[in-house]
Amino acid sequence: xxxxxxxxxxxxxxxxxxxxxxxxxxxxxxxxxxxxxxxxxxxxxxxxxxxxxxxxxxxxxxxxxxxxxxxxxxxxxxxxxxxxxxxxxxxxxxxxxxxxxxxxxxxxxxxxxxxxxxxxxxxxxxxxxxxxxxxxxxxxxxxxxxxxxxxxxxxxxxxxxxxxxxxxxxxxxxxxxxxxxxxxxxxxxxxxxxxxxxxxxxxxxxxxxxxxxxxxxxxxxxxxxxxxxx
Amino acid sequence: xxxxxxxxxxxxxxxxxxxxxxxxxxxxxxxxxxxxxxxxxxxxxxxxxxxxxxxxxxxxxxxxxxxxxxxxxxxxxxxxxxxxxxxxxxxxxxxxxxxxxxxxxxxxxxxxxxxxxxxxxxxxxxxxxxxxxxxxxxxxxxxxxxxxxxxxxxxxxxxxxxxxxxxxxxxxxxxxxxxxxxxxxxxxxxxxxxxxxxxxxxxxxxxxxxxxxxxxxxxxxxxxxxxxxxxxxxxxxxxxxxxxxxxxxxxxxxxxxxxxxxxxxxxxxxxxxxxxxxxxxxxxxxxxxxxxxxxxxxxxxxxxxxxxxxxxxxxxxxxxxxxxxxxxxxxxxxxxxxxxxxxxxxxxxxxxxxxxxxxxxxxxxxxxxxxxxxxxxxxxxxxxxxxxxxxxxxxxxxxxxxxxxxxxxxxxxxxxxxxxxxxxxxxxxxxxxxxxxxxxxxxxxxxxxxxxxxxxxxxxxxxxxxxxxxxxxxxxxxxxxxxxxxxxxxxxxxxxxxxxxxxxxxxxxxxxxxxxxxxxxxxxxxxxxxxxxxxxxxxxxxxxxxxxxxxxxxxxxxxxxxxxxxxxxxxxxxxxxxxxxxxxxxxxxxxxxxxxxxxxxxxxxxxxxxxxxxxxxxxxxxxxxxxxxxxxxxxxxxxxxxxxxxxxxxxxxxxxxxxxxxxxxxxxxxxxxxxxxxxxxxxxxxxxxxxxxxxxxxxxxxxxxxxxxxxxxxxxxxxxxxxxxxxxxxxxxxxxxxxxxxxx
Numbered sequence: 012x013x014x015x016x017x018x019x020x021x022x023x024x025x026x027x028x029x030x031x032x033x034x035x036x037x038x039x040x041x042x043x044x045x046x047x048x049x050x051x052x053x054x055x056x057x058x059x060x061x062x063x064x065x066x067x068x069x070x071x072x073x074x075x076x077x078x079x080x081x082x083x084x085x086x087x088x089x090x091x092x093x094x095x096x097x098x099x100x101x102x103x104x105x106x107x108x109x110x111x112x113x114x115x116x117x118x119x120x121x122x123x124x125x126x127x128x129x130x131x132x133x134x135x136x137x138x139x140x141x142x143x144x145x146x147x148x149x150x151x152x153x154x155x156x157x158x159x160x161x162x163x164x165x166x167x168x169x170x171x172x173x174x175x176x177x178x179x180x181x182x183x184x185x186x187x188x189x190x191x192x193x194x195x196x197x198x199x200x201x202x203x204x205x206x207x208x209x210x211x212x213x214x215x216x217x218x219x220x221x222x223x224x225x226x227x228x229x230x231x232x233x234x235x236x237x238x239x240x241x
Numbered sequence: 242x243x244x245x246x247x248x249x250x251x252x253x254x255x256x257x258x259x260x261x262x263x264x265x266x267x268x269x270x271x272x273x274x275x276x277x278x279x280x281x282x283x284x285x286x287x288x289x290x291x292x293x294x295x296x297x298x299x300x301x302x303x304x305x306x307x308x309x310x311x312x313x314x315x316x317x318x319x320x321x322x323x324x325x326x327x328x329x330x331x332x333x334x335x336x337x338x339x340x341x342x343x344x345x346x347x348x349x350x351x352x353x354x355x356x357x358x359x360x361x362x363x364x365x366x367x368x369x370x371x372x373x374x375x376x377x378x379x380x381x382x383x384x385x386x387x388x389x390x391x392x393x394x395x396x397x398x399x400x401x402x403x404x405x406x407x408x409x410x411x412x413x414x415x416x417x418x419x420x421x422x423x424x425x426x427x428x429x430x431x432x433x434x435x436x437x438x439x440x441x442x443x444x445x446x447x448x449x450x451x452x453x454x455x456x457x458x459x460x461x462x463x464x465x466x467x468x469x470x471x472x473x474x475x476x477x478x479x480x481x482x483x484x485x486x487x488x489x490x491x492x493x494x495x496x497x498x499x500x501x502x503x504x505x506x507x508x509x510x511x512x513x514x515x516x517x518x519x520x521x522x523x524x525x526x527x528x529x530x531x532x533x534x535x536x537x538x539x540x541x542x543x544x545x546x547x548x549x550x551x552x553x554x555x556x557x558x559x560x561x562x563x564x565x566x567x568x569x570x571x572x573x574x575x576x577x578x579x580x581x582x583x584x585x586x587x588x589x590x591x592x593x594x595x596x597x598x599x600x601x602x603x604x605x606x607x608x609x610x611x612x613x614x615x616x617x618x619x620x621x622x623x624x625x626x627x628x629x630x631x632x633x634x635x636x637x638x639x640x641x642x643x644x645x646x647x648x649x650x651x652x653x654x655x656x657x658x659x660x661x662x663x664x665x666x667x668x669x670x671x672x673x674x675x676x677x678x679x680x681x682x683x684x685x686x687x688x689x690x691x692x693x694x695x696x697x698x699x700x701x702x703x704x705x706x707x708x709x710x711x712x713x714x715x716x717x718x719x720x721x722x723x724x725x726x727x728x729x730x731x732x733x734x735x736x737x738x739x740x741x742x743x744x745x746x747x748x749x750x751x752x753x754x755x756x757x758x759x760x761x762x763x764x765x766x767x768x769x770x771x772x773x774x775x776x777x778x779x780x781x782x783x784x785x786x787x788x789x790x791x792x793x794x795x796x797x798x799x800x801x802x803x804x805x806x807x808x809x810x811x812x813x814x815x816x817x818x819x820x821x822x823x824x825x826x827x828x829x830x831x832x833x834x835x836x837x838x839x840x841x842x843x844x845x846x847x848x849x850x851x852x853x854x855x856x857x858x859x860x861x862x863x864x865x866x867x868x869x870x871x872x873x874x875x876x877x878x879x880x881x882x883x884x885x886x887x888x889x890x891x892x893x894x895x896x897x898x899x900x901x902x903x904x905x906x907x908x909x910x911x912x913x914x915x916x917x918x919x920x921x922x923x924x925x926x927x928x929x930x931x932x933x934x935x936x937x938x939x940x941x942x943x944x945x946x947x948x949x950x951x952x953x954x955x956x957x958x959x960x961x962x963x964x965x966x967x968x969x970x971x972x973x974x975x976x977x978x979x980x981x982x983x984x985x
Contacts, residue, residue, distance in 0.1 A: 020487070020490075020491055020578065020579065021401070021487050021490055021491075023401075023402070023403025023490065023677060024403075024677065027677065027678065027679050030679065030696065031679070059677075060401075060403060061400075061401040061403075061486070061487060061490075063487065064401065064485070064486070064487025064488075065401070065487075066487070119393075119671075119672055120396050120397070120400055120672050120673075120674070121671055121672075122400075122670075122671055122672065122673055122674045122675050122676065123671050124684065124685070147685075149676040149684065151400070151674040151675075151676060151677060153400075213676065213677075215679060216676045216677070216679050218679065219679060219694075221682060221694060221810055222679065222680075222681070222682055222684060222685060222694075223682070223684075223685035223686045224684070224685045
């Protein structure tokens with residue numbers, strides 16, 4: 012798999028994402044937002060950061076970047092695409108994933124470890140994950156409160172498009188374990204075609220034994236170790 | 242030189258903050274009366290903030306050499322230390338106190354921006370930030386406003402810029418009610434041989450201004466930082482700059498790219514005193530001059546006057562001298578990042594700075610005479626021991642009764658766990674992105690100092706900021722020596738080797754002899770402590786005038802930012818207890834001392850006491866011994882005893898793993914001193930039973946005192962002398978939630 016990590020002005024998790032992919036033995040290249048050539052990448056990642064400063068709504072301007080037409084075309088053709096944090100925000104702004112990401116309920120930036128429970132193993136990203144395990148992953152965002160209207164939410168649940176929910180360290184999905192007020196503790200979703208993923212937590216920041224946490228590596232490894240169950 | 246305007250008088254000079262004798266000196270230098278633009282130039286360049294005129298005599302006494310120095314104090318924008326493996330670490334701390342007192346959000350944000358520019362202007366990519374904050378009484382509405390604004394400002398800027406904030410300190414005292422302190426630290430990594438310099442030379446080389454456009458914000462900020470804060474200060478709002486972390490992030494990438502391209506002769510960020518500071522410092526250093534056309538500077542508003550353009554402290558700008566013929570390389574890089582890149586002048590051999598606007602020469606000044614080490618004034622200030630110093634020394638522990646029994650131990654324990662100075666700073670830390678960069682080794686395993694991986698190498702940097710200003714107030718010399726010692730102890734307890742410091746010297750008005758006495762004492766203490774620990778001073782900054790007209794100076798607060806190196810990742814040490822049954826020891830000696838402790842100060846309400854017990858030689862042998870215990874793998878945790886004393890240290894080691902502990906006090910010591918005293922040179926460790934014999938033998942060989950305290954327990958209680966003092970769970974709840982309780 013060849014990974015392409017899109018760099019918007021203000022992206023700041025591009026090096027982290029590429030660093031982890033390379034540590035996993037993968038080929039990973041940067042794709043500049045002004046370019047329109049995906050350079051043969053099979054799997055696109057929109058990394059975390061503050062694209063264009065995010066002075067408007069997070070991700071609201073990045074969706075108009077020159078490269079986004081190609082990104083949308085890639086996804087529409089069934090190509091894999093994942094947005095992490097700000098990348099997730101860009102994907103909902105671009106309409107590639109349903110719902111919106113609102114300001115955290117406590118109106119503050121939150122940086123801490125949270126726990127994730129896998130809700131569906133029917134996706135490339137979650138195929139081999141343990142549905143009973145609480146995965147410890149850092150979050151760092153001010154606008155991560157997932158919201159969708161009732162119809163969209165029903166569709167997400169009916170189609171098993173919710174991939175991760177926030178839970179406590181015992182894998183219980185509770186109100187107290189919801190860090191930002193997300194609807195139904197939603198932390199990560201995929202599209203109906205199951206080729207576009209978005210998640211607020213940062214698995215790439217929990218992928219190194221020297222940081223005493225490799226839960227994120229377990230998640231990212233799914234991208235290369237599993238086949239899609241159609 | 243055209244003189245259509247009326248020439249300024251000594252009265253104008255005084256209004257700009259210059260002394261009459263300085264006005265005389267300027268006329269001697271120029272051989273004529275300066276025009277207003279020139280006078281403005283001298284007023285900012287000779288302000289304390291830029292010239293260090295009231296401090297440099299003493300700063301020069303500090304040690305600045307070691308075999309590891311790649312850039313020493315005063316040579317560049319920040320000190321650079323050799324990490325080995327062809328890498329260097331640039332690091333520095335700087336204050337943004339005065340802007341933060343008036344506009345906490347922007348003041349703190351631009352402080353973060355400024356310190357990071359100091360690092361990446363040298364070609365180093367920042368990898369970690371710390372900050373040291375001081376606020377007034379947390380019950381005051383104004384303090385809450387300041388805390389919220391400062392923390393949000395630091396967070397919003399640092400988070401978007403994308404460099405983790407990995408630690409820091411926050412303290413509260415009434416002395417900071419009017420004048421908070423905001424000190425920001427950043428450390429970056431560069432490749433040896435790729436270091437950029439703040440220099441200008443080569444006649445005909447083009448001078449570029451890059452980054453944001455220049456506006457009227459922050460005009461005279463450097464002069465403003467050189468006065469007391471008063472009622473009128475809020476009228477100085479235009480002196481506070483406005484930050485844009487998005488521009489800073491672009492500027493970072495473009496700057497590193499252009500330095501890497503090899504076309505740069507010299508580069509300096511625009512901090513205090515903007516264009517005039519960078520043009521004069523780079524020219525003086527390179528012994529050249531510049532012709533600058535101010536009409537070419539991109540501005541945010543029309544009709545800016547020459548002095549406004551020269552003095553503006555608009556953020557996110559750099560001055561770059563590029564090798565002639567390579568202008569296109571520079572333009573292309575800044576184009577890519579959608580940043581301004583305008584040639585505004587050329588390097589000359591005149592050693593003078595000639596500024597033009599619309600073809601008219603508006604200022605003509607010699608570069609060398611403007612700068613520190615050149616013609617800037619240097620003053621020996623008068624100093625005098627203040628009366629309180631001897632008064633404080635008179636305090637004797639015998640004058641207060643010891644704790645009456647277990648109930649009172651419980652009361653003090655609760656008081657300290659819920660004291661803003663002692664409790665968890667989680668409410669603050671969680672607003673800062675601490676995990677970006679996938680390098681922070683403290684996220685999942687805490688230690689006294691922050692351990693940050695250097696990618697592409699086995700090494701980590703180990704960094705900390707420390708200063709207990711209550712100790713420094715009680716005794717500036719010993720208190721500052723303690724600040725250095727504590728920083729070093731924190732690095733040792735994390736497994737690192739201390740290598741150098743940067744300092745941020747926050748004091749009151751230097752023209753008050755009693756304040757200057759504190760400054761002199763602190764320098765003396767820093768000197769002897771830095772010599773003991775082999776940690777030269779690589780730079781930093783001096784912030785005087787931290788006082789209000791009504792309430793006097795803040796505590797003398799010489800914040801120490803220390804850099805350590807961890808060569809072998811396996812030698813990393815953490816502060817948390819690892820397993821029930823492990824034995825708890827105190828390495829170092831207990832003492833009957835409660836001087837300047839939080840217990841004495843806020844529980845007993847006794848503000849006047851000396852510094853806590855401290856002996857440099859004892860401290861050094863303690864640190865050497867702990868370092869050996871770590872590298873010999875004889876201990877399972879190490880946590881230095883500091884604010885709140887032994888009890889708080891035990892609680893902090895127990896909390897991460899949700900353990901309890903059971904310890905016994907020692908009848909040879911008062912209970913208050915044993916549990917809550919802040920005598921220095923003590924480290925709490927836990928030891929596996931099978932390492933015990935070897936552990937004790939090692940300390941006996943080193944001649945370092947130690948005592949067995951008790952054991953780590955799975956029983957979730959903190960037990961002292963067989964009495965439960967507090968349940969682990971409720972202790973943690975109080976400790977974790979206190980700050981939020983004040984700040985919701």
